[in-house]
Amino acid sequence: MCGGQTKKYYNGRLKGILKLLVNYWLILIGFTGLSMLIGNGNQMPGTLWQFIGNVTTFDTSYNGAWWYLFVYILLVLISSFIFRCSNRLPDCVTFAVSFIIYSSAYYVRFSISDKNWFLTKYGLIGMTFF
Numbered sequence: 001m002c003g004g005q006t007k008k009y010y011n012g013r014l015k016g017i018l019k020l021l022v023n024y025w026l027i028l029i030g031f032t033g034l035s036m037l038i039g040n041g042n043q044m045p046g047t048l049w050q051f052i053g054n055v056t057t058f059d060t061s062y063n064g065a066w067w068y069l070f071v072y073i074l075l076v077l078i079s080s081f082i083f084r085c086s087n088r089l090p091d092c093v094t095f096a097v098s099f100i101i102y103s104s105a106y107y108v109r110f111s112i113s114d115k116n117w118f119l120t121k122y123g124l125i126g127m128t129f130f
Contacts, residue, residue: 006080013076021057024069028054028062058117070121071128082129102130 032051035044044062045051053059057070075082086094105126114120 009080013079017073017076020069020072024057024066025055031062067124068128071124074125075128098130101126105129 032045035041045054046061050059050061054062054066057066057073060066060070089097105123108119109123109127112119112123114123
């Protein structure tokens with residue numbers, strides 16, 4: 001992609017991510033408020049760091065199904081780079097690299113302890129990348 005195309009590509013993607021995050025934040029804040037109203041404030045919002053982690057999607061302690069938001073946002077942000085590399089390499093090389101990333105991420109996700117945030121995220125991103 002040329003400079004203008006890349007800027008246009010990212011502007012559209014960033015608007016989409018922002019719309020997604022606004023909806024996510026509305027749901028997150030609504031359920032956090034509801035949780036506090038019914039007396040579960042110690043679980044949701046929990047600590048300030050738990051709340052910040054959930055707002056930024058770095059942590060999904062409130063709802064495990066939200067793990068995909070961080071992965072989706074990251075893949076969208078690096079998608080232009082991924083597509084450029086993919087278009088420059090032969091299909092068999094792209095497939096082989098993608099398969100290696102997937103396989104190593106699978107191993108990390110299911111065989112290595114999930115105590116390390118970076119390894120956990122690599123497992124999720126690498127398996128979704130393929």
